[in-house]
Amino acid sequence: MKLSVRMVVVLTSIGLLSGSFLATVGHLTKERIALNKQREIEEAIIQVIPGTVSTQKLYEERDLSVYGGKDEQGTVIGFAIHASGIGFQDRITLMLGTNTSLERTNRLAILDQKETPGLGAKITDAESFLQYWENRDCSGAISLRKPAARSAEELLPSEINTITGATISSEAVLGIVNSSLEHTRRLLKEGKLSSEAQDVN
Amino acid sequence: MTNNAFILQSSPHFKDKDSVPKIMYAVIASLVPAVAASLYFFRFRALVLLVSCVATCLVTEALFLWLRRKPLHSLFDGSAVITGLLLAMTLPPSLSVELAIIGAVMAIAIGKQVFGGLGYNIFNPALVGRAFLQTAFPVAMTTWIPPATLKIQTATFATPLGNLRFEDAIARGTLTPLKDLFTGNVGGCLGETSSFALILGGLYLLSRRVIDWRIPLGILLSLTAFTGAFWLANPEKYASPLFHILAGGLLIGAFFMATDMVTSPITPLGTWIYALGIGIVIGLIRLFGGFAEGVMYSILFMNAFVPLLNRYTRPRILGEGRKA
């Protein structure tokens, strides 16, 4: 066989073989991977909206999705805002649970971050950061207490304590939360969050 | 005409009396006011940190000299003492001694000796040590205590720059007064607080021609221009150039650290670019970066360019480029 022809044939057939092999593997793992992703989101929603039994995606765009957490009756008991933005080093992705009027927060979960371990990474830490997000007043903008207050009682209802030594990460989270809350509020007003209209599942 | 042992050497046979140890000891002498100020403001903490850093630097240096089978007289050239002193001067007074010792070991080991010791290092050793500590122990390195003269008790205390950057000091009207910055009655690293003491030492070095005047001047000029432009545009948001010059590590950096001969360019043009570059990077970091202070990073960053600067700014030789 001529060399060039052999080159073409060999490569093409290796390509074909690999393609079919991968198709099989891809097929076998596809579901599981999708499931993993979905489960991650779902678990987060359940975490930030206690009492959730089932979930529903209400809105989606780049860097912002809103889910509804439903109770056994299927009524939406809170929103879970999935948003991301730039932190100290890299993107921070978080999930914030609120009540349906978007006036009180439920809980905050950090899904993905690459902040400095032991410093910015404390935003994933309940003790030093996440606890302050429970049950805050979010009818207006939430603000940061700097320097940090000694105890949670000292904080105003709409205040969050900074992490000492990681103001930037704290501010970044705050920024993401405030802007996505704002956005969501607008969506709600415009009626784009109607649970019936966009039933994904 | 008795002896038969004349000296054999190449010309010249006259030499200036200045020497490396003399230069180094002049720098140490120029640091005396700043050291005194640090002892005054931070008392025992300052003493402990200064002593442990200098001692650790000397021990580490001696260890490496021994390992490399180099003459031990280099230990007394004063450079390791300076590294120790300057490292200590740039540490927060509350830092524990163990961490200071780690920093000092790193300063000499990976900042200086791995490159071949005095004269060969690319980066400023004291700042390598400090950068190591800052990255290894960011919390300890940004925990500040008030100077002993303030007689207040607080758990957290911000430096003037931290105050400016993270606590909206201008808006809240709590910007540190320039007078305090000048005398040093503020929080901060051991040796950076008293601008007065630093200027004194810097002027001494300039007058003895130990340091290249272009470096402090270039840094001050470019920082003034950079911060000045923003300040003029929006004084509600940005602090004045004078504040930026007196606050933080700028003066100690401009007079004592950027001027380290080993890690700064040898050509005049290169020196200008280096100095202006440092000022601008400081401005960038202070105004827009994640840190309140950028002196250390900007000096290290520009250190990295020094070999390139030296190479591409070679002065024109007398008669070069003229047609023969």
Add this chain to the structure above:
Amino acid sequence: MSTKTIGQEFIKGLWDENPVFRQLLGLCPTLAVTGAVINGLAMGLATTFVLIFSSLVVSSIKKLIPSQVRIASYIIIIATFVTVADRFLAAFFPPISKNLGPYVPLIVVNCIILGRQEAFSSKNTVWRSLIDALGMSAGFVLAMLVLSAIREILGAGTFLGYQVMGAWFEPWIIMILPPGAFITLGILLALALHIEHRTKSRK
């Protein structure tokens, strides 16, 4: 064609031709994922998997491939196995997969793997290639383990997540950050060279 015994073929990967310490290959993943032992280990194993299977395939079909498309074919073969590894991790160990990020797909360009196909599998029998791949992988895993152990212990005070340093220990965060990675690897390399020098001069 190699003339070593099977034992030597395996052992060489551990030290004499250790891909990381001696050949300076595959440094990117070595530096990137060794912040924690679990990541280093996972990466090592994933690489092992890819190395072994691609060596097997390459050495068994080496005769069929014209040398001009050699590299291209190897790449496809390697990429196939990398995809398998990547999908596997994503499906069954999602947290690790997330930690390793793009570095698992990057195994495809790990110099060790292509280098081995080029230098060894394309010239040796299936059996020898397998042993070689095992040896190299062992060397790689070893390097990852040493590096990540040092970095995790110093940088977080833990080993595989278990606290090993006392409460007095203040973690050196720098060790899990990029500068620490470079410096630690530099120091380890210096040690390796030093040991090598010692044993050589003794010989």
Add this chain to the structure above:
Amino acid sequence: MMEVFVPVITMGILGLLFSLGLVFAFRKLRVYEDPKIEEVSEMLPQANCGACGYAGCRAFAEAVVKGETTPESCPVSDAEGVKQIAETLGVTAAEVVKKLARLHCRGTHEAAKDRGTYLGISTCDASHLVGGNKQCSYGCLHFGDCVRACPFDALYMSEEGLPVVIEDKCTACGKCVEACPRNLFELHPISQGIIVFCRSLDRGPVSRKVCKNACIACGICARACPEAIIIENNLAIITDYKKIDPEKIPEIEKCPTDSIGRLKKEDEG
């Protein structure tokens, strides 16, 4: 069905395109390189010493293949290696005579006095520039430039302060000859019987004063073997090594300062 079909087709097309690209590149863009260059290069010692006059072994290999030079011009290759290369290229190799570097000086620390306190750079060429650290203006300066120049570790500085050639290691690359600012090394065939261990052109009384082992131009050797040895410029010179009659060697070795004769034990490694 599509789920399997699409990826297979995609990969097939990719492979096809890729191979077509390669074929194209292979045909149109390839730069020819003689495979022999690689081959010859592999046979060379890879010392990259440059003694052949080329920038390293690979450059030499290129030159050999192009016929610009001959295999035996590599001073480092042994006869075996040269033959191998020659065979590869199909040319015949000339016979190689093994040579060794020899030092023409016996001015040890003890024999040759210092001029004064030398405070310059510790290399021979630097010292030579200021007249040298030894009273003798012709002898070894002891700083070992030659030792550092030898790419084969075939030289070391003896306790007495002279460089010594380790015969097994010396490849006659000539680096030491080049390195010595006083030109004290020369390459001699390994079988060489007698050589002059001095290069001093000083008058007898002067050389006697500055070095115990210097040639004082007394002429004993020249008288013993006038066919091959003459005195010129205050120094004994062997004009033709081949003409030295072995029988006369004992006569020649009567040199009062031992500066001519056979190699001694201590001159060898």
Add this chain to the structure above:
Amino acid sequence: MELVAIFISAILINNFVLYYFLGICPFLGVSKKIDSAFSMGLAVTFVMTITAVVSWVINHWILIPHELDYLKIVSFILVIASLVQLVEMFIRKISPPLYQALGIYLPLITTNCAIMGLALLAALRDYGFVEAVIFGFGSGLGFTLAIIIMAGIREQLDLAEVPEPLKGAVIALIVAGILALAFNGFIGMIK
């Protein structure tokens, strides 16, 4: 603004070499001389920019529409490899000196983590076309900056009494560590 942020970040903050550890082999291998470092930097920048374009096209026109996510690795590497090979042969043909300067590292670009990493990161971050190109170009410049600085330092270190066991890769790694420290100063600048 977003684009500027991506660009600056790729050069100074999330530098490919100093932050992501991608392309370490050429970073250590071709940084001995400034001139070759510079050519290598340019070659990488060039290839990175093209890669950004090509991988975006593949990803958005072929892989995503057909849900062929699992072919990402294979197709990226194949296309990149063939592309680089073409570039390499092209350079070899038109400029032998340039080819000589880059030596064996040109083929290494093919299997360079930086290139592949770029394609994967751009896909992972869901960049739009223009963003991806800016990201590719900026990352290439970041690589070039790092390797040139490194080469400058190493040329200087050729004239230093670096202890014997630390010469070469060891000191280069330590310098890279300190460089990474110095570049840390820019962290947080992009928000």
Add this chain to the structure above:
Amino acid sequence: MSTKTFPHGIHPPEFKDLTADKGIESLSPPEKVMIPLLQHFGKPAKPLVQKGDEVLLGQKIGEGQTLFSASVHSSVSGKVISVDNYDHPGGTPVPTVSITNDGQDNPFSEKKETKDPFSFSPEEIRQKVREAGVVGMGGAAFPTAVKLSPPKDKPIEILIINGCECEPLLTSDYRLMLEAPEDILKGAELARIATGAKRIIVGIEDNKKKAHEIFREKIQSFDFDGEVALLKTKYPQGAEKNLIYALLRRQVPTGGLPFDVGVVVQNVGTAKAIWEAVSEGKPLYERVISVSGQGINEPKNILVRIGTPFKNAVEFCGGLKEDVDILVMGGPMMGIVQWSLDVPVVKGTSGILAWAAPRPGLEYPCIRCGRCVDNCPMTLVPTQLARYVKFDDMSAAEKWGVQDCVECGCCQYVCPSKIPLVHWMRVGKNRIIALKQKKSA
């Protein structure tokens, strides 16, 4: 009056007061002279005499063969005792003619020039200068006849007479300027005629105000276009390229000669020698030297015959002090160390200096202080050059201009690390020359 100068340079201590006020004394010729056949820049002269020959004072004993060579003359009358290698103050032995003095000083040529020297043609002047073996006495010992023959395509505008004597300790040029200003100016006029220059500038440093005044006065009586310029006292004001820059703001191209900018520079001593050669046909067989330094008992300026051993000159000046440990021919900045007093005075010897050197400072690695860069009058980067040479990167050293170094020593003078920078430069230049020779071979 404004003083001119050049950028960079240094101010070493001068110590000129040791001999500045001492008139030139003559040293009687020694019993034996050793006259090297190489006393100039270039190839050695070919010996014209053999062992046993009788020679007369001023008789030519060595013939300059090539263009870059100069003839050598006997400085005494007597008998040749040997022609072979002998130690030279330059460091390495060279072929030397040794002559015993018969004490008669019988001159070789009786005939005095009768023609007006200023009526000679340029070629005649050059011929006489060449015949007399005149070489530059400012240091480089460049054959003067060559300097007086500028190439056709490089017209000479200006002749500079170099009266700077910027080296510390030396005062021989100064004394000459005080004691023989007319001879110098006449020699200058001859050189001007030979080179076809239009103008003469005499450059004198402002630490020699007296010489400056005398010259300003004397020059009035000459009818050439001349000027006496005052220069700042700074080392190396006398270095040709810097002097030209200081006086004319012209830069001699790298690797070029003053010819290239229409200038010729001659030392004051050389000017006097030119006058004597042309007007009297007197060969260069004696010269004025300063014997000075804190290690000399009675420092003096003396007129000595070429070939006189240093020992005689030093003993005439009271001998060496006990603690002397450095002996130098030339100035302390550029001079060459000597290890014995047996070497002869040569045409290029401007002084014999001795002093007790302070204990040498320890050498430290270069701390990159940049002082060498700030002080190099050639605007080189000495520290980098030294490193390139040390680590044997000759092509980089060449690119950075090691060959433009004039070895003035400013860099090493100021270096706090006590690095033998000039030594490195010299090693570097030497290695480059060797490499070039090897390549062309």
